[in-house]
Amino acid sequence: MRLLPPDFLGRAGRLLNLGDFDAPSAPVPIVFNDSLPDTDHQYVLRMMVRGKRGRPLSIPPELAWLAPRIRQLDRYQKQQDLRNPYIYVTVRHGIVESETDDEWHVDGFSMRTPHVPEQNYICAAGEKATQFLVRSWHIPQSFDPFVHNIHHFFRDFCGESPISNALPGVIYAIDPYCVHRRPPGTAGKMRTFWRISFVPIEIEDDTCAQNPLFPVKHYGREDIRKQLVAWRAS
Numbered sequence: 001m002r003l004l005p006p007d008f009l010g011r012a013g014r015l016l017n018l019g020d021f022d023a024p025s026a027p028v029p030i031v032f033n034d035s036l037p038d039t040d041h042q043y044v045l046r047m048m049v050r051g052k053r054g055r056p057l058s059i060p061p062e063l064a065w066l067a068p069r070i071r072q073l074d075r076y077q078k079q080q081d082l083r084n085p086y087i088y089v090t091v092r093h094g095i096v097e098s099e100t101d102d103e104w105h106v107d108g109f110s111m112r113t114p115h116v117p118e119q120n121y122i123c124a125a126g127e128k129a130t131q132f133l134v135r136s137w138h139i140p141q142s143f144d145p146f147v148h149n150i151h152h153f154f155r156d157f158c159g160e161s162p163i164s165n166a167l168p169g170v171i172y173a174i175d176p177y178c179v180h181r182r183p184p185g186t187a188g189k190m191r192t193f194w195r196i197s198f199v200p201i202e203i204e205d206d207t208c209a210q211n212p213l214f215p216v217k218h219y220g221r222e223d224i225r226k227q228l229v230a231w232r233a234s
Contacts, residue, residue, distance in 0.1 A: 001031045001072075004080050004173060011175055012082055015114050018145065021137040025177035027130075027164075030076070033123045033171045035069050036192060041094035046197070047209040050074075053085035058213040063089060069171075070196055073121050077198050082119055084198040088208070092193045102182045104133060104154040108197065109176040111145045117176045118199040122166075125192040129166040133158060133179040142234065149228035154179050156230065 008028060011020050042062065049070060050057050057074070059067045066089065077083065092098060108118040124130050133154070143153065158179075165183075166172060174180065182193070204219040 001076055002029060004028055004082075008173070008175060009080065009082075011177060012117055012119065014116065016109060016111055016117055016176060018139040018143065020177050021139050024134045024136050025175060025179075026134045027122075027132055027166065027172035027174045027178055027180070029167070030121065030171045030173050033069065033169055035066055035123075035194075036125060037091065037093045038065050039093070042091050043094065043097065044089060044091040044209045045207060046088045046090055046203055046205070047211050048086060048088050048203075048214065049211060050085070050087040051202070051214070053083075055085075057087070058211060060212050063091070066091070066194060066196075069121075073171075073196055073198075077119065082198065084116075084118060084200045086197075086199040086202055088197040088199060088203060090193075090195040090197070092191065094190065096182070096187050096189055096191050098182070099187075100151075102184050102186065103151060104158055104179050104181050105151040106154075106176050106179055107174065107195070108199065109145075109150055113201055115200045118197050120174050120198075121171050121196045122174060122180075123171045123194055124166060124168060126168050126190075128183055128186045128189065128191045129168045130172070130180050130193070131183050132164040132166065133161050134164055135161050135179075137179070140231070140233070143231050147228060148231040152228075152230040 005028065049059050057070065059070060107120050122130060206219050206221065210216055
């Protein structure tokens with residue numbers, strides 16, 4: 001498996017901040033993947049499979065097909081000296097139902113609680129793999145991440161930036177500064193995508209899928225982005 005580059009590891013050692021968008025963040029191809037669900041449809045949004053540091057993996061039977069990859073990437077994280085304790089799994093396999101992931105966005109950029117970045121490993125099968133915008137982004141000083149939606153900023157100011165396409169069946173490492181999307185025109189079509197996230201803090205969001213091997217949790221809040229607005233130049 002490919003080593004992560006110094007810039008990726010450097011960002012991983014700093015608290016999330018708007019300044020790190022000044023340098024492009026490219027996806028890092030790690031290894032070819034052959035893990036595919038053994039069902040016609042599976043939809044899992046951010047299911048925790050490992051909790052606090054030192055706890056064992058708790059992978060439910062419906063994710064057994066992905067278990068070898070989860071363990072492999074857990075070992076890989078430790079080899080890179082990246083030891084975020086929480087692991088979450090997202091699977092979107094079947095006819096595309098999600099509505100906003102075909103807009104430019106990043107995964108894991110929330111500054112509600114100060115923390116170091118998460119690491120995400122993503123893979124899409126077939127011709128409908130992920131698209132990336134590998135470029136620098138200057139975030140204005142008047143941009144307030146507690147008021148403004150960073151995804152709307154990418155949407156509104158992407159201009160004519162060149163688009164890079166992921167190779168289908170390849171696992172990529174991305175961090176919260178890597179802008180990407182599901183290709184447009186894929187709504188209502190068959191697609192297979194999964195993400196394994198290594199996160200420094202618990203994701204306290206009631207939209208996360210419940211792991212049947214864990215006690216049921218209710219946090220009393222959902223995605224904070226629903227409360228944010230687009231930034232406008234004054």
